[in-house]
Amino acid sequence: MLSKNRYDQVIDLAVELVTMNPAEIDYGWIADSLQQVLECPTATFSEVGKDGVKGLGWPETRLTSATMTEVTRRNMERHPLIQHYVHTTDRRPLAVTDVTTMRSWRSSAVGSDIRSVTGFYDHLALPLLSPTGTMRAFALGRPDGSFTAQEREFVERLHPVLIALDSRARLARPTATAPRLTPREEQVLELVAAGLSRRLAARRLRVSIRTVDKHLETIYRKLGVNSHMQAALWLRGSR
Numbered sequence: 001m002l003s004k005n006r007y008d009q010v011i012d013l014a015v016e017l018v019t020m021n022p023a024e025i026d027y028g029w030i031a032d033s034l035q036q037v038l039e040c041p042t043a044t045f046s047e048v049g050k051d052g053v054k055g056l057g058w059p060e061t062r063l064t065s066a067t068m069t070e071v072t073r074r075n076m077e078r079h080p081l082i083q084h085y086v087h088t089t090d091r092r093p094l095a096v097t098d099v100t101t102m103r104s105w106r107s108s109a110v111g112s113d114i115r116s117v118t119g120f121y122d123h124l125a126l127p128l129l130s131p132t133g134t135m136r137a138f139a140l141g142r143p144d145g146s147f148t149a150q151e152r153e154f155v156e157r158l159h160p161v162l163i164a165l166d167s168r169a170r171l172a173r174p175t176a177t178a179p180r181l182t183p184r185e186e187q188v189l190e191l192v193a194a195g196l197s198r199r200l201a202a203r204r205l206r207v208s209i210r211t212v213d214k215h216l217e218t219i220y221r222k223l224g225v226n227s228h229m230q231a232a233l234w235l236r237g238s239r
Contacts, residue, residue: 009037010154017161025169030162031058031138034126038151040140042118046072048086049134063118071117078110081125085135089226091127091163093155095146122146126159128166129234131224164233181219188215193232 013033031043045056055072057063076082080100105111120141127137191201202212223234
């Protein structure tokens, strides 16, 4: 069970994330805060996208950007967790042992390589929103074992807040590749985000449920999400 001090740290982090100015988002600060709350000596951030690969690591004195970028590049096609996020729309926090066994992971070349660089085998990833075919995620690890069920529950509760902050920050710095929804897609998303069922949204828009489903499929693909909640978080962050 988490101590009161660590529980208070979780609450403080959640409050800070909610009130943080999106233009001032600092991934290093977020990584440092997550390390303190979960008592992890190491944190990394990896991005695999259509424009290339990027890696960050903390503590920076040991895990430099060049080091993490290179280790991500040489292992991205073999790392089971990276491949899971790249090839699916699943953006839940997962441990590497959720997609493979620890025995297989420890005996693999990529597992040994990650261990030699970061100092841990099992690690917990907190993915941010990204389209299918790409991945952006923090990873936290310890050399002495896995995360408890309670720790993972706290991470899962913090995760939507982190996603919303990141989405707001990315929208504050728009790029040519930022997702764009059509006016009709925005209408569908607004109704669903407001809590309407697909049937009620279809009735409100005077279209079939099948049409609403087609719009939702397109919206999810554009935003790189797989649930109404994640799409609603993106919409809230864009306002």
